[in-house]
Amino acid sequence: MTYDSRGTARYHSPKKKSFFQRLCSQWQLALMSVPIFLYVLLFNYAPMWGWINAFKDYGNRKLVARGITPFNGLDNFKWLFSRPDFFVAIRNTLAMSIINLVFGTVSAVLLAVLLNEVRQKMFKKTVQTVTYLPHFLSMVIVVAMAQNIFASNGPINDLLLGLGIVKQPVFWLGEGKHFWWLVGIINVWKEVGWGTIIYISAMTAIDPALYEAAAIDGAGRFQKILHVTLPGIKSTFVILLIMNIGHLMEAGFEIQYLLGNGLVANYSRTIDIFVLEYGTQNMDFGVATAAGIFKSVVAIILLVGANFISKRLGEETLV
Amino acid sequence: MRKLLAVLLTLALLGTLMVSFAAAEELEPITLTVFRGDPGDQPYEDNKIYKKIEEEFGVKFEFEFLAGDLDETLGLKLQDLDDLPDLFDGGNSAETLIDAGALVNLLDYVNPEDTPNLWAHIEPQKNRIITKDEVTGEDVMYIIPNYGLGEGEQIVNSVGGPAFFIQKQVLAWAGYPEIHTLDEYFDLIEKFIAENPTNADGTPYIGFDILCEGWRHFCLINPVQHLMGRPNDGEVLVDVTKDDFPTETFINQPYAKAYYKKLNEEFKKGIISQDTFVMSYDQYIAQLSSGIVLGMFDQAWDFGDATNALLTDKKYENTYVALGLVYDEDDVAAEDMPEGWTIEEHYVNGSLPNLDRGFGISVSCKCPERIVAMWERMLDYDWQMLFNWGVEGEDYSVEDGRLTMTAEQYANTQDIEWQRHNKARAFFESSPKRQGYIMEGEFAGQCWEPGNQDEIVFGLMNDYDKDFLSHYGYSKFGDFVNPPIELAPYGEAWQIDKADIQKDYDDYLRIQDEQLPGIIMASDDEFDAKWDTFVNDITPSADIYANFMHEQILKLVAAYYGEE
Numbered sequence: 030m031t032y033d034s035r036g037t038a039r040y041h042s043p044k045k046k047s048f049f050q051r052l053c054s055q056w057q058l059a060l061m062s063v064p065i066f067l068y069v070l071l072f073n074y075a076p077m078w079g080w081i082n083a084f085k086d087y088g089n090r091k092l093v094a095r096g097i098t099p100f101n102g103l104d105n106f107k108w109l110f111s112r113p114d115f116f117v118a119i120r121n122t123l124a125m126s127i128i129n130l131v132f133g134t135v136s137a138v139l140l141a142v143l144l145n146e147v148r149q150k151m152f153k154k155t156v157q158t159v160t161y162l163p164h165f166l167s168m169v170i171v172v173a174m175a176q177n178i179f180a181s182n183g184p185i186n187d188l189l190l191g192l193g194i195v196k197q198p199v200f201w202l203g204e205g206k207h208f209w210w211l212v213g214i215i216n217v218w219k220e221v222g223w224g225t226i227i228y229i230s231a232m233t234a235i236d237p238a239l240y241e242a243a244a245i246d247g248a249g250r251f252q253k254i255l256h257v258t259l260p261g262i263k264s265t266f267v268i269l270l271i272m273n274i275g276h277l278m279e280a281g282f283e284i285q286y287l288l289g290n291g292l293v294a295n296y297s298r299t300i301d302i303f304v305l306e307y308g309t310q311n312m313d314f315g316v317a318t319a320a321g322i323f324k325s326v327v328a329i330i331l332l333v334g335a336n337f338i339s340k341r342l343g344e345e346t347l348v
Numbered sequence: 349m350r351k352l353l354a355v356l357l358t359l360a361l362l363g364t365l366m367v368s369f370a371a372a373e374e375l376e377p378i379t380l381t382v383f384r385g386d387p388g389d390q391p392y393e394d395n396k397i398y399k400k401i402e403e404e405f406g407v408k409f410e411f412e413f414l415a416g417d418l419d420e421t422l423g424l425k426l427q428d429l430d431d432l433p434d435l436f437d438g439g440n441s442a443e444t445l446i447d448a449g450a451l452v453n454l455l456d457y458v459n460p461e462d463t464p465n466l467w468a469h470i471e472p473q474k475n476r477i478i479t480k481d482e483v484t485g486e487d488v489m490y491i492i493p494n495y496g497l498g499e500g501e502q503i504v505n506s507v508g509g510p511a512f513f514i515q516k517q518v519l520a521w522a523g524y525p526e527i528h529t530l531d532e533y534f535d536l537i538e539k540f541i542a543e544n545p546t547n548a549d550g551t552p553y554i555g556f557d558i559l560c561e562g563w564r565h566f567c568l569i570n571p572v573q574h575l576m577g578r579p580n581d582g583e584v585l586v587d588v589t590k591d592d593f594p595t596e597t598f599i600n601q602p603y604a605k606a607y608y609k610k611l612n613e614e615f616k617k618g619i620i621s622q623d624t625f626v627m628s629y630d631q632y633i634a635q636l637s638s639g640i641v642l643g644m645f646d647q648a649w650d651f652g653d654a655t656n657a658l659l660t661d662k663k664y665e666n667t668y669v670a671l672g673l674v675y676d677e678d679d680v681a682a683e684d685m686p687e688g689w690t691i692e693e694h695y696v697n698g699s700l701p702n703l704d705r706g707f708g709i710s711v712s713c714k715c716p717e718r719i720v721a722m723w724e725r726m727l728d729y730d731w732q733m734l735f736n737w738g739v740e741g742e743d744y745s746v747e748d749g750r751l752t753m754t755a756e757q758y759a760n761t762q763d764i765e766w767q768r769h770n771k772a773r774a775f776f777e778s779s780p781k782r783q784g785y786i787m788e789g790e791f792a793g794q795c796w797e798p799g800n801q802d803e804i805v806f807g808l809m810n811d812y813d814k815d816f817l818s819h820y821g822y823s824k825f826g827d828f829v830n831p832p833i834e835l836a837p838y839g840e841a842w843q844i845d846k847a848d849i850q851k852d853y854d855d856y857l858r859i860q861d862e863q864l865p866g867i868i869m870a871s872d873d874e875f876d877a878k879w880d881t882f883v884n885d886i887t888p889s890a891d892i893y894a895n896f897m898h899e900q901i902l903k904l905v906a907a908y909y910g911e912e
Contacts, residue, residue: 088850088851089847089848089850096448173628173630173631176626176627176628176631177631180623181621181622181623182623200622202623202626203622203623203625203626203865287628290560290561290625290626290865291560291565291625291860291861291862291863291864291865292625292626292862292865292866293626294858294861294862295862306854306858307851307854311847311850311851311854312419313850
């Protein structure tokens, strides 16, 4: 129970209300949260029973189909960590996540700030709509477009050749070193408009009086952005950042799966693809679950860590 | 006397009653639930063939087609073995159904006495079709192959499987030469491109495409066995001339290097574009359909959509001919060859029963006897004619004792909407069927399948193709390759289930996917080093795979010859 500085004597009464008494007194609220509680229980906690598969041997499809899946201790985890390409997958996942996080956040904040400064309403709405429409496109379509745009004889290479920047067409899709950045750029294109929505709504919540006060103090447009707008969305920014850090182990699956090929496999194979190739595809649910557990554990550590640091810095926290 | 007559009459009456009862029981109408492991189209209520089936057998079908992922769907269905579709086609994952015990052993119902038709149908291949259960050791047959049990001589009108393909216009441009080796093939493409860099629209030609996407990577990794003269065994080279069937992976052998060296040279000449290694299947089909790809290694069924698109656009000169290329003597040094190996072109294999593909009867089916009896009757001449050719006068006609169709009638059979009214496709495709030549009755010597009948193959062939073939003096496109070789006793090795060594097999494929494109694109000074790295990296998993395949092949051979 929080301590209220203006609290009265009865607030400090030695008879603290028990959990159930409090629950009864707030029964309406409790009732409202029952569906959410059940939802989480059913879809988030109950499936955790499936974690038991991580300790079973699903290695032989024929035996699995007959229902023979003996326990094998930590063998699945040992197998995972004996694979050099699992570590490559972790590296790729983190690299692409971080690129996505940085590109995604920076571009969304930047676009939100720019849109916030636009006074012409029609223009603002149009830009907003145009930038967030790609969010609704299927990744299959986005990747097909990217494959054409970045092809050796595609428009990007035509442009670079035409401007004399390169002499030979750049092999965007076939060289590993380009892959992470391509994923980052495609993700920005697809998600930037969507990402701005939340920042723009945070900006509308900023008290206009602050801008007026800043103007009276002689602040120009850039100074207003710097000293009013950005601090105004800081708490939103931090909360989103913490949540995104919790998702760092999820660099995505579709885009890498669709855009990847043998040549760039060492840069495109994320943990999810690794799981598909070595686990799910062969019905080896043991290995797939083991990798899933590993991902979850790392994600929890990252989330709690980011939350802790944020608390230390005196910023917003999730819990 | 009168008494006797009365008794006899009563008996006769009783007998009739019993017979009619029995008959009534037999014909009690039922609806069978049917699952097909591939996408398809529901037939209409007024479908004429299904109506006939209902009249004679009292059987109606309720079809469910695959929508979504096959393995996922099968997994869901297998959750409850008491509620399976009666007729269950597991598509390309039928092994899952068998492994899960979802299908009844058809040998409980199929035998020479009760089902002479079905028995005669499988008899020639029974050593492949009937296998031993791994656990109980009893003879089992869960699925009667839906295709590949042809009668009479094998029909090869065209190459349906793997080959090096080349656009007809390239051969026509060069004056219809015979092409048999890699060098001749690529020389021709180079010369053609040198003189015709672009098509009529100004789009540059692509000399040679190599599709590498996903499971279709056979275009990249399979050609070497064919260059060595063998039909499709997947990823191993088997010496069928020796009693112990020596088996090796070919991709890490010196003779494979010659092919990838050739591709490397062509890459540097610009015949192969770097984009081929990153293109998706859809892009590949789009490229082929636009008629700018001059050649590729592929299997004919894999680019059927492109062929159809070209035919629809009447770009006949851009459609492909299958060539059976083999290594020339000086392509591979003698010491690099497997011991005692001679190269002779065999792209087309003896016909192979489509093992474990087609309908099985599920364990939850209430009337397996009735289904088997129905199949038994359906193998009769009249039903097979109905399924294959349709109704005489409506769907086909007989001229001078030959079965034939008009162009319109044949086009109908390819039209999905028409099929939904007039063909029992969803049922027949997965059922046992007679193929090849009709061996009995007035049409003996003609073809079960309209698509194979001379009147249709040649009668309805477009003029470009007729003219093209006449320059070679051939009557069909299958004449470009050698006649089928006798099927090896183990069948085709790619059919072997690799579940027991799955992870090593995955590694083996993955290393090829990741490194072969790089080798083809390597510069001169890198090529050998990259090749050596590749051989080094792949040999451990390749050895495991080759040994496993050899064991399995020996098992299949023993089973084929009926040894224990």
